[in-house]
Amino acid sequence: MSETTPAATEPFRTPTFKYDAGLAADIEARWQDTWEKDGTFDAPNPAGPLAPHSAAGDVAAKPHAFIMDMFPYPSGAGLHVGHPLGYIATDVYARFQRMTGHNVLHTLGYDAFGLPAEQHAVATGVHPRVSTEAAIANMRAQLRRLGLGHDSRRSISTIDPEYYRWTQWIFLQIFNSWYDPAVNAARPIAELIAAFADGSRPTPDGRAWSELSGLEREELLGEYRLAYSKEVPVNWCPGLGTVLANEEVTADGRSERGNFPVFKSKLRQWMMRITAYGDRLISDLDMLDWPEAIKLQQRNWIGRSEGARVDFTVPTHNGGAGQQPITVFTTRPDTLFGATYMVLAPEHELVDAIVPAAWPAETHADWKGEAHTPAEAVAAYRAVAAAKSDVERQVDAKVKTGVFTGAYATNPVTGKPVPVFIADYVLMGYGTGAIMAVPAHDHRDFAFARAFSLPMTCVVEPTDGRGTDPAEWDDAFDTYDSVIVNSANPDVSLNGLRVAEAKAAVTAWLTERGIGEGTVNYRLRDWLFSRQRYWGEPFPIVYDEDGVMHALPESMLPVEVPEVDDYSPHTYDSDDAASTPKTPLSRNEDWVSVRLDLGDGERTYRRETNTMPNWAGSCWYELRYVDPVNASKVVDPANEAYWMGPTEQKPAGGVDLYVGGAEHAVLHLLYARFWHKVLHDLGHVSSVEPFHKLFNQGMITADVYRDARGFPVPAVEVEEVDGGYVWQGQPVTREAGKMGKSLKNAVAPDTICEEYGADTLRLYEMSMGPLDVSRPWDPRAVVGSYRFLQRLWRNVVSEETGELVVSEEPADEPTLRALHKAIDGIRGDLAGLRFNTAVAKAIELNNYLVKRGSTPREVAQALVLMVAPLAPHIAEELWRKLGHTDSLAFADFPVADPVYLVDEAVTCVVQIKGKVRARLEVPPTITDAELEALALADPAVVAAIAGAPVRKVIARAPKLVNIVTG
């Protein structure tokens, strides 16, 4: 490796002013200091402490560009070159925006609460605050070397009490509001309380509000609040000792972090009513400039499906013979006549009530699960189903299992009895936990019906020639594009209707009779918001002696994370499903028990001891970037409106550009949108969405080398020998992999900065490929970017004397053409985030200048300005050498002169039957007819045609003529 390291080669004859790693380091350190000292990247706000002191210009009138990265989680391991890819990209873009007249807000904060920091703390015995702050300091130093143009005044850290007091404040806003479907927006809970109090809204049991106890009131309000605490089935992860949100559990039922098993457990936990926003979270995606893939993931996650609820009645057996409706959700109410059986989730609450004492006469042997009574069969099946992990359940998905409950429900349109089963292919968590089964037209129902010899009725006419008898089918027929058959009773007929018409007709019929209604169902669940962890924001909630919950007033914020010695979580054996969560904060009695005056005198309260998930701090940080030191408001409306307010180009408002990885598609990006919408509804922000344009950057991968046992070996120590790879004398294999410590292939940005300089690193990362694709780190290729900067330097400065060597002669026309072609291309590429091609065009122009032998001043200036966003340090240095005293951060980016964008003459290609036979030099203004005549007269063309008849001539002036002969 060291042979290819220019900085390490003996510099005994190196010219004093050669652009090498040493000079680069010198230039870079100097400019970084200058930028810091001058506050070059401090962006003025229209209002508040960050507004310009003098009336130096109307900030609000200046076009803005708010450019953001997904902020990092400070890890003790330090950065590798993959981490800053996005940060460099946003910096290039931000610098470009600054040079095109924008007031640019660009900074970087730290997302520092959460599990990894706490786990690291427990493992090392260092308090999470200490280790986290050290990691932040280390990261700041690493990033500073890259010359990122951040407004340091706006950098926040989520663990700073002055930051999280506002996280808690927003929590209280959410807690103190409810979603009013009438206006389709959140409203203060006080308005709801007022309505209950004055009787304009009756309480569920009809009692007056004043008659309800404190607990009863809180219970009732809990049904409305957007943040509420409730006993619900949650994801309990004993290995981590905490509950988790659905979004943090992988498809195979394990924790995303740590990969521990996760169990369903019914526990009292804090929830956020994100489901209230399901519709808006889907529909507002249309206003956003996001990758389609991410929009799709969010739509799928929210999983909106339109359908109907339908009641099937079933006899009950708990105390007297009654009837009970079982409500199912279906997206295909049009197939109701084909519902020949029902299935409930094994945990469905009505199962016990409908199970009869004995099997009905002539019950099919296969339905009984080898049990003597239905109750026995149900119990046995439930036990088996409960013991199955999600993985097993999915593996078994092809084979349908279940058992008959012994009960028959009545199909409301056919009046026929249909057997009721329980089966684990029906999930309690979706819809109503009960389905009507239409085996002829649903794959799962078909498989189940085949396994249990259940009847099938065809009610949607097959269009593939399979016939109308399901007994002869291999699978269900589930098309939407057909007509309904076999679907009539004395009251209503769907026969002959298209699917969509039939849905409407049957839904209307059901609604009329009060046995069903059209409804929308979501896959999205409410967001589980509490964690049994130390290292997170405490909830600003206390409980009085009666257990009634009280929100703390704003004046008591922040509720600081208590300094304790024992911050370790209560973890359990990872398979111990029966364990229950315990909060670390509950161990500190002197913190938990607190004397407060909440308006009715000083009393003793107990604090909520759960903490918020690490998503909380990242749900709103863009707002704090806008107004970081505002002590009285979460964000000043004037500042929010300026940076984030809706405009014609941004109908929902939001950050102008947000760059980060795609892994947050349904986590951070969904949660942040939800919070933002609540704040919007409550009037705190004018924007409807937090992030207008989203861009997902790719990953930097690197070669991974493994020894014979398959263990990764340090990549830097591997040598290439005769096309193979060797480490410490033993052969190793090579593969592509994620860059990181565990695969022993991490490359630190510091190393590259030392060997080549930060500008080279920036340039290389930007030139590797399109920003949104993953690409391998090639240690050998970095030198290419380094050489470009050296050639650029030499085109402007003498390596021997350090003096300017540009020519003062005006540039000739071909040079101007090359220049303006480059300006035109680079401008478009930078604006479109196509940094790889922008770099190529800069190199192309520079190579032209090398070949030309001298660089006219005007070309040098333009080239330096164009390189500035990509390699700002060397550009500043050259700009100074060119005689400028100001930083070029705010210089105008060159604009192409269209005069030089058209070539004097173009080469026209003459094809004969698609093959190139001749070339003509023609003026760019030539017409099709002139070109055609010219082509047909060309001797080479005449020879190639060789007298064959010309059938057709296609002329595309000025570049092409195609002659079709024969």
Place this chain on the structure above:
RNA sequence: GCCCCGGUAGCCCAGCGGCAGAGGCACGGUGCUCAAACCACCGACAGCGUGGGUUCAAAUCCCACCCGGGGCACCA
């Protein structure tokens, strides 16, 4: 199983109906040099994953398949 994204030179990638190449790495040669590095110049290397189709013309548009990466997955 379903849905995205991608397959162009030894490698990373431009081109996205009209001459296969913008740029970089690696490679070969020449010059500079005592020699080398650096530098400069020159060069070779692909017919665009495969097979069909549309078109005067296809890397580019359409269809099917193969390979690689990602997402979802009994969601009624």
